[in-house]
Amino acid sequence: MKLAIPYDNGQVFQHFGKTEAFKIYDIVDGKVGPSMVMSTNGQGHGALAGLLRGLGISAVICGGIGPGAIEALQSLDITPIPGITGDVDQAAQDFVDGKLVPNTEALCNHHHHDDGHSCASHTCGSGGCHAH
Structure with a gap:
């Protein structure tokens, strides 16, 4: 199977839709196998699911x-x-x-607010964006 993680300088990037890269892992015989960092080439939000499907990704670990x-x-x-x-x-x-324990509280529900709030201004995975 293949696993993808939004990537930024070795860390899980905390806004799925704005990630500039994914680290892609091959999971082989129940072990982490080869990996590579792949650019999204500026694609964001809606295009990312199709990009990942095209790579044969089965699961995505993410922050917000x-x-x-x-x-x-x-x-x-x-x-x-x-x-x-x-x-x-x-x-x-x-x-x-x-x-790995998912945190379903880490949902970003405010992307279109007029209050100037942006996921990029904080860590979505800490308590969840929905708290704003």
Whole structure:
């Protein structure tokens, strides 16, 4: 299977729809196998689910993510695992080891507010964007 994680300088990037890169892992025989960092080439939000499906991704570990992105991923048989922070390699290992605990509170529901709020201004995965 293939696993993707929004990537920024070795960490889980905390806004799925604005990630500039994914770290892609091959999970082979229950172990983390080869990986590579892949640019999104400026694609965002709605286009990312299709990009990941085209790569054969089965699951996405992420920080903050909106309900529309979750629905888009699920419609393509990609399992979203939200609310994860920290080192991407450790997150991939925790996934394989069955230790990864999704935080369904990490949903970004405010992207179109007129109050100037942006996910980029904070860490979506810490308590969830919906708290704003």
